Amino acid sequence: MDIVQNDIIKVKNFGPIREVNVELGDLTVLIGAQASGKSLFLQMFKLIKDRVAIQKSLENYGFVVNNKLENLLNRYLGEGLSNMWTEESEFILNGSIYTRECFERLPKGNPADKVFYIPAQRILSIADGRPKYFMEFSENDPFVLRKFSDTLRLLVQNGLGDSGVLFPLPNRLKSTIKSMYDKAIFHGGRIVFDEKGGQRKIAMDVENMHLPLMTWSAGQKEFMPLLMAFYCLSGPPQPVVNRKQYEYIILEEPEMGLHPLAIQTIILQMIEFIHAGHKVVVSTHSPILLEFVWAYNYLRNVPEDGRVKALREIFDIRITKKDRHGFLNDIYEKNIKTYYFSRNRYGKVEAKDISSLDVYSDDVAINEWGGLTQFSSRINDVVSKYMAEYGE
Structure with missing residues (x-):
C-alpha cells in the first residue's frame, strides 16, 4: 500500500464546527470533551474520501439519494442533520474544495472504500449477541454504525470458517497481541458461537460455565466488536473484507469499558496496523494513548537499539529471536499528530495542534x-x- 503524503483536511462552518484544520499523520490522535465535533469531523472525512462508494451503498440498500446533498447527509449522518450544511460550509482536502456540486455530481465507477470506520456506538452492533443487519437500525443511526455492523455480520457468516470459535483463532492476530488480549480481557475464556434459530450468537466458555453475551463484564462486551473489526483488518486474506483497500482506519474511543492493560494492547494493535501500511485516526478521552505519544516524542531521539528496547519495556514484551525485527521497529519512522478539539467562547468548535505534548509549554x-x-x-x-x- 503506497501512501506518499499526509492528507490535510479543513472543515469550516458545518454544524458546531467553526474551523478545523487537521494534517493526518500515520497516527493521528483527536482529543476533546464530549460534543466537541470529533465524530462529526471524522464522519465528514470519510464522506469526502468515500462519497461515491457511500452513495452507491445507500442506493443498494434501497435509499433514495437522487444526487441531492440533503438526502445524502440525512441518510449518512442521521435523519434531520442535513441542516448543518449552510452556504458558508466549506470542505477542503489537500487544496481541493468540495462544494455542494461535488457531492451531488458524483463521478462514474465503482470504487472501494478507503476508510474503515469503527464507531463509538459499536456495542449497538452486537446488542443481542449477533451483528445486526444494516436495515435493522433506525433512520436516526449514522451510516458508519450501520455499515460497520453489516461488515461484522458478513464476517461472522462468511469470514471465520466453520470452527464455531471466535477467540482464540490461529493466525488472525499476532501471537503477542492475542495473548495480551487473553490476559487483560478474557482470562482464559473461549469465545464461541451458539447456533440457535438459524443465527450465530456470541457466548463464552470459561471455568466450566457457558455464558451468553449479556452476562459478560461491560469491558468484555465493549471489546467484542473491536476484536471482530481487528479480524477484518489482520491475518490471512478472507472473503468479506479486502484489508489492502483501506488507506485509513478510524477508531473512536477504544478505551470504553476497558482496563488500562487492555488499552495498552489496543495501542499495540494500532502500531501493527501502521506497520502494515494503514494510517490510523483515533479519538479518545483517555490519557493512556497520549502517554504513549509523549514517550514516543522523547524516545525517537534515542539511538535505534535503545528506543525499540524501551518500547518493549513499556508494553512488557519479551524479546525473542523470532520477532527481534518485528512491528515495533519502524514506528519511529512514522509521523504522529495530536489535535485538541474545543469550543470557543461563542460555543463553536475549533482545533489546535498540540502534537508536542510539552508539559513545560x-x-x-x-x-x-x-x-x-x-x-x-x-x-x-x-x-x-x-x-x-x-x-x-
Missing part, C-alpha cells in the same frame, strides 16, 4: 494535553499545598 492546551491531565495536576497541587501547610 506556556500553552495550557499543550501542557495539560487538551485537559486530560488537568484534574490530576490540580490534585497534585492541592495535596502539595495542604501537606505543606498542615503536614508534619
